[in-house]
Amino acid sequence: MDISLIQAQVESEIQNLNSLEALEALRVKYLGRKGLVTELTGKIATLPQGERAGFGQQVNALKSKVLSLLEEKRPTLGGQSSKAQIRPCDIGMPGIAHELGHLHILTQVTEEICAIFNRMGFSVVEGPEVETEFNNFTGLNIPLDHPSRDAFDTFYLKSPLDKLGAGKSKEKLLLRSHTSPVQIRVMSSRKPPFAVVVPGRVYRPDAVDASHSFMFNQIEGFMVDKGIRFSDLKGVLEEFAKAVFGNDIKMRFRPHFFPFTEPSAEVDISCIICAGHRSQGDQQKRCSVCGGKGWLEILGSGMIHPNVFKNVGIDPKKYTGFAFGMGVERIAMLKYGINDIRLFFENDLRFLKQF
Numbered sequence: 001m002d003i004s005l006i007q008a009q010v011e012s013e014i015q016n017l018n019s020l021e022a023l024e025a026l027r028v029k030y031l032g033r034k035g036l037v038t039e040l041t042g043k044i045a046t047l048p049q050g051e052r053a054g055f056g057q058q059v060n061a062l063k064s065k066v067l068s069l070l071e072e073k074r075p076t077l078g079g080q081s082s083k084a085q086i087r088p089c090d091i092g093m094p095g096i097a098h099e100l101g102h103l104h105i106l107t108q109v110t111e112e113i114c115a116i117f118n119r120m121g122f123s124v125v126e127g128p129e130v131e132t133e134f135n136n137f138t139g140l141n142i143p144l145d146h147p148s149r150d151a152f153d154t155f156y157l158k159s160p161l162d163k164l165g166a167g168k169s170k171e172k173l174l175l176r177s178h179t180s181p182v183q184i185r186v187m188s189s190r191k192p193p194f195a196v197v198v199p200g201r202v203y204r205p206d207a208v209d210a211s212h213s214f215m216f217n218q219i220e221g222f223m224v225d226k227g228i229r230f231s232d233l234k235g236v237l238e239e240f241a242k243a244v245f246g247n248d249i250k251m252r253f254r255p256h257f258f259p260f261t262e263p264s265a266e267v268d269i270s271c272i273i274c275a276g277h278r279s280q281g282d283q284q285k286r287c288s289v290c291g292g293k294g295w296l297e298i299l300g301s302g303m304i305h306p307n308v309f310k311n312v313g314i315d316p317k318k319y320t321g322f323a324f325g326m327g328v329e330r331i332a333m334l335k336y337g338i339n340d341i342r343l344f345f346e347n348d349l350r351f352l353k354q355f
C-alpha cells in the first residue's frame with residue numbers, strides 16, 4: 001500500500017470537512033481501532049525482517065501527520081484544540097490579581113486622630129456601647145429634669161432583670177449618646193494624672209439625612225491633673241487641628257454651654273476651602289462649605305465641671321482638667337470634602353475605594 005498516497009488522501013479529505021462530527025468520523029476512519037493507519041501498524045509485524053524498520057518509520061510519520069492535520073483543523077470548526085484540554089494552565093501567563101481590601105475611611109480617620117493625641121501623651125481607652133443612665137447622664141452633671149438631656153437623648157433598653165420579673169432594676173440601660181460615659185468610667189477607677197482619648201460609636205434618635213444619622217462615631221478626650229488650665233486645652237486642640245487640617249488654619253473658641261464642662265466652648269477652624277475670606281453678596285458666590293461665614297465648627301470642649309469630679313470622687317479643689325469631643329464623620333467630611341454623612345454607611349465601593 002502506498003503510504004504517500006494515503007497521506008494525500010487524508011489531506012484532501014480534511015480540507016473538505018465542514019463539521020466537528022465529520023472530523024471525528026475521519027479520525028475514526030484512519031486512527032480508530034479498525035482505522036487504516038492502525039491496520040498498517042498491524043502489518044509491520046507480518047513483513048519480512050529487513051522491511052519492518054523502514055515501513056514502521058513511514059507508518060509512524062503518517063500517523064503523526066494525520067494527528068497534526070486533525071489538530072490544525074479542529075479549531076477552525078469551532079472545536080477546542082486537544083492541547084488546550086491537556087494543558088489548561090499556562091504558568092507563563094500573568095495571573096488574575098486579587099483585590100486587597102483596606103480600612104474604611106472612618107477607621108482611617110479615627111486612627112489618624114488617635115495617633116495625633118497619642119504623640120501628645122494621650123492613651124486610648126474604649127468603653128461599652130450599652131451604658132447605664134448614670135454614666136451617660138447623671139454622672140456627667142445632666143440631671144433627669146435638665147433640658148440639655150434632650151440634646152443627648154438616646155435609645156433605652158429593657159433591663160434583663162425586668163424580663164426575669166425581678167422587679168424594676170434601679171439602673172436603666174441605654175445606648176450611649178456620646179463617648180463621655182468613658183470619662184466617668186476612667187475617672188472613677190484611676191487616680192489622676194491621666195490623659196485619655198476615647199473613640200467609639202454613639203447613638204441618637206435622629207432621623208437620617210445628609211448631616212444626621214442615628215449612629216455615628218465620636219472621639220472624646222480629657223486630661224486631669226493638678227494645675228491643668230484652659231490654655232492647656234487650647235494648646236492641645238491647636239496642635240490637633242493643625243495636624244489634621246494643615247498649619248495655615250486659624251482657630252477660634254466660641255463660648256457655649258455643655259452641662260459637663262464649665263467654662264465651655266465650641267471650637268471653629270478657618271474654612272479650609274475659602275481660608276476664611278468672607279464672601280458676601282448673592283448665594284452663588286458664597287463658599288458652599290462654610291456658607292460664606294469663613295469658619296467651620298469642628299468640636300466642643302471645656303474645663304471639666306466640678307460636679308463631675310465630685311460624682312467620681314475626685315477633689316475639684318485639688319485637680320482640674322479639660323475635656324473635648326468631636327464627630328469623626330464631621331472631621332472626615334471637612335477633610336475630604338464629603339457632603340453627605342450617609343455615604344459612610346451605604347457600603348458603596350465606588351465611594352469607599354477613593355480613600
Ligand SMILES: [Zn+2]
Nearest residue numbers: 271274287290
Ligand atoms: Zn468657606
